[in-house]
Amino acid sequence: EDQVTQSPEALRLQEGESSSLNCSYTVSGLRGLFWYRQDPGKGPEFLFTLYSAGEEKEKERLKATLTKKESFLHITAPKPEDSATYLCAVQASGANSKLTFGKGITLSVRP
Amino acid sequence: NAGVTQTPKFRVLKTGQSMTLLCAQDMNHEYMYWYRQDPGMGLRLIHYSVGEGTTAKGEVPDGYNVSRLKKQNFLLGLESAAPSQTSVYFCASKDPIPGLAGEEQYFGPGTRLTVT
Numbered sequence: 001e002d003q004v005t006q007s008p009e010a011l012r013l014q015e016g017e018s019s020s021l022n023c024s025y026t027v028s029g030l031r032g033l034f035w036y037r038q039d040p041g042k043g044p045e046f047l048f049t050l051y052s053a054g055e056e057k058e059k060e061r062l063k064a065t066l067t068k069k070e071s072f073l074h075i076t077a078p079k080p081e082d083s084a085t086y087l088c089a090v091q092a093s094g095a096n097s098k099l100t101f102g103k104g105i106t107l108s109v110r111p
Numbered sequence: 112n113a114g115v116t117q118t119p120k121f122r123v124l125k126t127g128q129s130m131t132l133l134c135a136q137d138m139n140h141e142y143m144y145w146y147r148q149d150p151g152m153g154l155r156l157i158h159y160s161v162g163e164g165t166t167a168k169g170e171v172p173d174g175y176n177v178s179r180l181k182k183q184n185f186l187l188g189l190e191s192a193a194p195s196q197t198s199v200y201f202c203a204s205k206d207p208i209p210g211l212a213g214e215e216q217y218f219g220p221g222t223r224l225t226v227t
Contacts, residue, residue, distance in 0.1 A: 004153070034215060043115075043201050043218035044154070087154070096161055098144075098169065099216065101153035 002027045004102035006088050012108045013078055021073040021105045023088030031097060033071050035064050036087040038104065044087055047073075078109045113137055115219035117202050123225045124192045132187040132222050134202030142205045143185040144216065145169075145177060147198040154201065160185055192226045199223050 005024045013019055025033065032051055036044035048057045050066040057064050061082065063074045073086055085106045089099040118133045134143065145157040156169030160179040174196060176188045185204075189196060203216040 032214070036218075041221075043203075043220050046215040046217065049215055089154075096159075096167070098156055098159065099154075101155075103151065103153045 002090055002092055002100040004088055004090055004100055006086075006102035006105050008105060009103070010106045010108070012110065013075075015079055015109055015111050016077050018074070018076045018078070020075070021086055021107070023071040023073070023102055024069060025071070025088070025090045026069075027090045027092045027100070029093035031091040031093045033066055034089045034091070034099065035071070035073055036089070038085045038087055040085075047086075075107070078107075080109045080111050083107055083109045115202055115204055115217055117200075117219040117222050119222060120220070121223050123227065124189075125227055126193060128192050129188070129190050130192065130224075131189075132200055132202075132224075134185045134187070134204075134219060135183055136185075136202075136204040136217075137183065138204060138206070138217065139182070140204035140206045140217075141182070142207060142216075143179065144203040144205075145175070145185065145187045146201045146203065147171065148201060148221075149198050157187065157200075192224075194226045197224060197226045 003026045007022045032049050035047040038044045048064040053068045061076050065072045085104040087104045089101040115136045144159040146154040155171050158177040160166045163182040166177045178186045200222045202219040205214050205216045
């Protein structure tokens with residue numbers, strides 16, 4: 001059974017204080033690992049897809065990395081507008097394979 | 112281009128009542144999904160569809176039915192609502208691109224359902 005564990009559950013940062021969010025996973029053949037951002041009362045918004053160990057992707061202050069067992073979402077010099085819940089999900093290989101989501105990490109950035 | 116839209120945004124039902132949630136997408140996506148999101152839990156897949164006229168069960172299908180009569184619409188039905196179905200429901204869609212390793216899903220804004 002595919003599993004995704006995200007840590008910590010919640011993270012409070014001061015504006016400008018860089019940190020990382022962790023996503024540990026077990027999957028029977030990784031097809032893709034996805035990061036989403038979710039604002040309160042809204043649907044998840046796609047951020048990144050990572051396909052293989054060693055891959056990295058960046059978008060503004062966010063950088064996602066992938067190893068064979070975990071992914072990190074690094075946030076550099078965060079701003080209050082980065083406050084949100086960040087979701088990680090994995091898709092196993094195979095036809096019509098579905099996403100398995102973690103519980104999310106709630107990030108709060110104080111000005 | 113509205114993306115994925117959901118109707119209604121909020122609903123309160125009494126135990127035993129029925130209702131249908133509507134999801135519509137204008138991106139011509141083949142695949143569509145229904146999830147529920149509960150506090151302290153990840154998004155859980157209820158049902159999904161890989162094309163017009165097809166449906167399949169996800170992780171938590173009991174108490175729900177779905178239909179995909181048109182490619183752009185995916186309906187989620189609750190025949191006899193129960194308090195355990197109080198949740199936020201999200202619809203998503205994607206287009207599986209041949210040859211690509213993975214494909215992102217695009218989510219709607221959600222429907223907040225309370226069953227009393």
